[in-house]
Amino acid sequence: MLICPLCSAPLAQAGNGVACPAGHRFDRARQGYLNLLPVQHKNSRAPGDNQAMVDARRSFLEEGHYAPVAERLAELARQRHPARWLDIGCGEGYYSAQLAQALPDAQGFALDISREAVKRACRRAPQTTWLVASMARVPLASGCCDFIASVFSPLDWQEACRLLRPGGGLMRVGPTREHLMELRQQLYDEVREYVDDKHLARVPAEMTLAHSEVLTYRLRLIAPDSRANLLAMTPHGWRASAERRAAVIDWPGPFTVTVSMRYDYFVTEPGATP
Numbered sequence: 001m002l003i004c005p006l007c008s009a010p011l012a013q014a015g016n017g018v019a020c021p022a023g024h025r026f027d028r029a030r031q032g033y034l035n036l037l038p039v040q041h042k043n044s045r046a047p048g049d050n051q052a053m054v055d056a057r058r059s060f061l062e063e064g065h066y067a068p069v070a071e072r073l074a075e076l077a078r079q080r081h082p083a084r085w086l087d088i089g090c091g092e093g094y095y096s097a098q099l100a101q102a103l104p105d106a107q108g109f110a111l112d113i114s115r116e117a118v119k120r121a122c123r124r125a126p127q128t129t130w131l132v133a134s135m136a137r138v139p140l141a142s143g144c145c146d147f148i149a150s151v152f153s154p155l156d157w158q159e160a161c162r163l164l165r166p167g168g169g170l171m172r173v174g175p176t177r178e179h180l181m182e183l184r185q186q187l188y189d190e191v192r193e194y195v196d197d198k199h200l201a202r203v204p205a206e207m208t209l210a211h212s213e214v215l216t217y218r219l220r221l222i223a224p225d226s227r228a229n230l231l232a233m234t235p236h237g238w239r240a241s242a243e244r245r246a247a248v249i250d251w252p253g254p255f256t257v258t259v260s261m262r263y264d265y266f267v268t269e270p271g272a273t274p
């Protein structure tokens with residue numbers, strides 16, 4: 001299923017890594033992931049989220065604040081019985097690991113362009129194939145995925161469409177306009193209106209929206225560290241002023257925020273050729 005990121009030929013096991021018939025070789029890292037991001041496809045030396053963002057997200061997620069979001073995603077994936085799934089923009093693997101657990105008989109892949117993220121992610125689920133790769137050129141064969149997850153992540157829709165088998169589906173999870181509203185109100189004089197269905201305009205013609213739902217709950221952030229991590233893992237960490245951020249972190253008593261997540265499931269037409 002893996003294909004060479006340089007020439008698109010199939011990759012096969014070769015020593016402690018993989019190689020294509022043209023002789024392009026990719027080593028497996030000590031931690032277990034494969035780096036399939038050739039230097040010429042990198043736009044910067046260390047693309048994707050940096051170590052500080054990855055660490056903040058990991059600490060926050062480990063405290064379970066978004067556990068209901070992951071549980072619902074896992075449940076929605078389980079209901080679809082995929083034989084092969086892919087998490088695109090997996091970050092440090094919190095959601096991918098729960099997909100792997102929910103789908104023990106399926107073959108799982110998870111990728112991110114950030115090596116720092118994948119280095120940490122791959123410890124979570126050794127049975128999953130972890131890749132450092134770009135979502136713009138996913139090193140997987142066309143039509144090989146039954147289920148793709150994209151959580152809080154940018155998405156190359158055309159590429160996702162290419163990867164899905166006819167009848168397969170893409171679950172996109174992203175914030176609604178209510179998400180973290182109380183936090184945004186503390187951080188900014190004017191809360192920027194967030195349009196949470198912008199992505200619908202980018203859906204390729206071969207895909208149809210088959211299911212949509214919203215998960216909303218209130219979260220009490222008691223520890224200042226949790227609030228600091230939440231800020232550091234979002235753009236608010238650099239967008240909001242230092243004073244406003246400090247006010248949130250040092251908030252007297254628990255800080256209550258709304259978590260509001262939208263799940264959109266897009267299917268490719270059963271007759272479509274990928």
Ligand SMILES: C[S@@+](CC[C@H](N)C(=O)[O-])C[C@H]1O[C@@H](n2cnc3c(N)ncnc32)[C@H](O)[C@@H]1O
Pocket residue numbers: 047048049057088089090091092093094095111112113114117133134135136150151152153154
């Ligand atoms: C906000 S994070 C979400 C991570 C994870 N899905 C989560 O919710 O915890 C977005 C992720 O997309 C990754 N990313 C950004 N551009 C990418 C690209 N071109 N290819 C693959 N991953 C990319 C970043 O490195 C980052 O880990």
Ligand SMILES: [Zn+2]
Pocket residue numbers: 004005006007008009020021022023024
């Ligand atoms: Zn090759």
